[in-house]
Amino acid sequence: MAKPEYDVIVVGAGFGGSSCAGLLAKRGLKVLLLDKNSRAGGKAVTLSKKGFTHTPWVIISAPVVGSLLEVVLKELGVESKVKLVSPSNPDSVYRTPSGKYVSMPQMPPGGMNPDVLFDWLGLKKEEREEALKLFTELIAMSPQDIDTLHDISLQQWLSRYNAPRPLYSFFVSLMCDGMFVIPVDALAASEAVRTIQDMILRSGGLFCQGGIGRVAEAYAEAVESNGSKVIMRSRVKKITVEKGRVTGVVTEKGSFKAPIVISNAGIQPTVLKLVGEEHFDQGYVNYVKELVPSMGFMGARYFLSKKVTDAAYGVIFSNETPWSLERFIKAKSGDFPKEFVVYYECPTNYDPHAAPRGKHILMTGFWCPADPQMTAAQKKKWWDKGEEIIFKVFPNMPKYIEAKEGYSTREVSALARDQVLPGQGGECIGIGQIVGQCAKYKPSPKSPIQGLFYVGTDAGGYGVGVHQAVDSGINVANMVYRYHQMHKSLK
Numbered sequence: 039m040a041k042p043e044y045d046v047i048v049v050g051a052g053f054g055g056s057s058c059a060g061l062l063a064k065r066g067l068k069v070l071l072l073d074k075n076s077r078a079g080g081k082a083v084t085l086s087k088k089g090f091t092h093t094p095w096v097i098i099s100a101p102v103v104g105s106l107l108e109v110v111l112k113e114l115g116v117e118s119k120v121k122l123v124s125p126s127n128p129d130s131v132y133r134t135p136s137g138k139y140v141s142m143p144q145m146p147p148g149g150m151n152p153d154v155l156f157d158w159l160g161l162k163k164e165e166r167e168e169a170l171k172l173f174t175e176l177i178a179m180s181p182q183d184i185d186t187l188h189d190i191s192l193q194q195w196l197s198r199y200n201a202p203r204p205l206y207s208f209f210v211s212l213m214c215d216g217m218f219v220i221p222v223d224a225l226a227a228s229e230a231v232r233t234i235q236d237m238i239l240r241s242g243g244l245f246c247q248g249g250i251g252r253v254a255e256a257y258a259e260a261v262e263s264n265g266s267k268v269i270m271r272s273r274v275k276k277i278t279v280e281k282g283r284v285t286g287v288v289t290e291k292g293s294f295k296a297p298i299v300i301s302n303a304g305i306q307p308t309v310l311k312l313v314g315e316e317h318f319d320q321g322y323v324n325y326v327k328e329l330v331p332s333m334g335f336m337g338a339r340y341f342l343s344k345k346v347t348d349a350a351y352g353v354i355f356s357n358e359t360p361w362s363l364e365r366f367i368k369a370k371s372g373d374f375p376k377e378f379v380v381y382y383e384c385p386t387n388y389d390p391h392a393a394p395r396g397k398h399i400l401m402t403g404f405w406c407p408a409d410p411q412m413t414a415a416q417k418k419k420w421w422d423k424g425e426e427i428i429f430k431v432f433p434n435m436p437k438y439i440e441a442k443e444g445y446s447t448r449e450v451s452a453l454a455r456d457q458v459l460p461g462q463g464g465e466c467i468g469i470g471q472i473v474g475q476c477a478k479y480k481p482s483p484k485s486p487i488q489g490l491f492y493v494g495t496d497a498g499g500y501g502v503g504v505h506q507a508v509d510s511g512i513n514v515a516n517m518v519y520r521y522h523q524m525h526k527s528l529k
């Protein structure tokens with residue numbers, strides 16, 4: 039039999055796929071990286087149009103200190119190709135119970151002062167002792183103690199404290215709702231506590247000039263500069279399997295052979311569509327079908343003639359905004375909340391080349407169902423509410439809008455993973471942060487089929503969105519490299 043042309047084929051050049059492919063190519067494996075899109079980056083791809091170049095929607099990467107995005111750029115020797123920035127000008131806004139929108143005061147560089155935080159959130163004197171206990175115990179929790187929290191939700195863990203509601207909202211709405219896009223009563227406490235520690239101790243808010251997608255593009259460029267191959271605009275139609283072993287892929291641009299395939303296309307689309315249920319035992323198929331993804335995220339890009347804020351990004355929240363399962367199910371079925379948490383990002387406030395001179399961009403983002411088939415009427419309800427909230431904080435904004443583009447889970451799914459199950463496809467993150475699907479229960483990056491692995495936010499990593507995808511890219515590259523070498527040693 040002819041020797042396969044490649045050691046490894048990576049399906050998908052999102053942050054997980056491109057970092058994994060780059061690292062394996064750098065270590066000398068012959069890699070083929072394939073993606074259906076024209077640019078690497080997946081859900082966090084850079085958009086370029088009519089002189090505007092920016093992140094597609096609100097993407098706030100964290101942590102800043104010790105970011106794995108940077109670690110991989112350095113390992114691949116491509117750090118000079120991108121300019122990461124960590125703007126010091128966020129502006130998160132808390133709506134007080136009396137209806138006033140109050141900006142977060144400046145925190146000391148590289149840290150968060152609880153007194154300043156408690157003043158901003160209007161905590162009463164008698165509430166501060168318990169608030170400080172929660173804050174310090176959370177930050178000081180050891181990895182061993184965090185490991186005892188896999189089976190409970192963040193909500194259950196927080197209920198051990200008599201947390202004042204504004205502090206509860208700060209942890210849930212400002213931090214976790216955006217980082218995980220999973221209701222507080224379904225979010226695994228272990229993942230949440232570990233990631234909140236990262237955010238507080240290692241800071242949040244990492245961006246890239248030219249859009250965060252430039253980072254994934256640099257990883258993909260490193261695949262080619264290390265003698266491997268990248269083919270964009272090539273949708274993989276099938277991952278081929280013979281006698282329980284992966285043999286390669288079929289794409290729109292031909293078939294390719296390799297003994298290892300790593301899929302960044304999502305565990306559910308990979309098993310149920312690209313490989314096909316018939317190649318797995320029924321128990322594994324049932325397990326994959328039962329996995330629940332994160333919620334979706336939608337919003338709008340506003341192109342402005344004048345800036346409405348100097349902030350690079352921020353979160354608008356109140357005591358009423360934390361999402362719970364019940365609140366989300368109600369909203370989805372039409373019982374819409376008066377208020378929800380809104381995230382915003384202004385690429386023109388950290389990247390002078392994001393827009394033509396004198397033009398400004400402000401993007402909003404908020405939760406929605408993950409279903410890419412939301413109807414126009416359903417989407418309008420979510421968009422209108424998001425707009426109502428952003429206009430309350432920036433009342434002059436309507437005057438300066440020159441153009442507006444709504445985005446929804448349909449666009450997210452088109453850039454990332456296919457819909458193969460009802461209500462799935464447009465998820466913001468992936469599978470692995472829900473109680474029962476997280477930490478030791480997280481799907482294994484190794485599938486039951488010989489030579490088939492998963493990479494990205496479904497398996498192999500932890501943390502926030504793109505950072506989690508890169509963590510998975512690093513871990514899966516190590517796993518696959520070892521697998522490749524061990525099998526080579528048998529031949």
Ligand SMILES: Cc1cc2nc3c(=O)[nH]c(=O)nc-3n(C[C@H](O)[C@H](O)[C@H](O)COP(=O)(O)OP(=O)(O)OC[C@H]3O[C@@H](n4cnc5c(N)ncnc54)[C@H](O)[C@@H]3O)c2cc1C
Nearest residue numbers: 050052053054074080081097098274303454494495503504
């Ligand atoms: C609206 C929104 C806001 C977000 N905000 C944040 C944020 O603030 N901070 C943060 O860190 N993260 C954020 N995220 C999440 C983050 O973008 C994702 O978690 C991360 O980018 C996922 O990376 P991934 O490697 O798992 O895969 P994906 O990005 O899903 O990439 C998968 C890749 O596989 C390719 N692919 C799929 N099927 C095929 C096929 N059949 N053939 C060929 N190629 C295929 C796709 O084209 C894509 O390039 C946000 C996401 C969204 C949608």
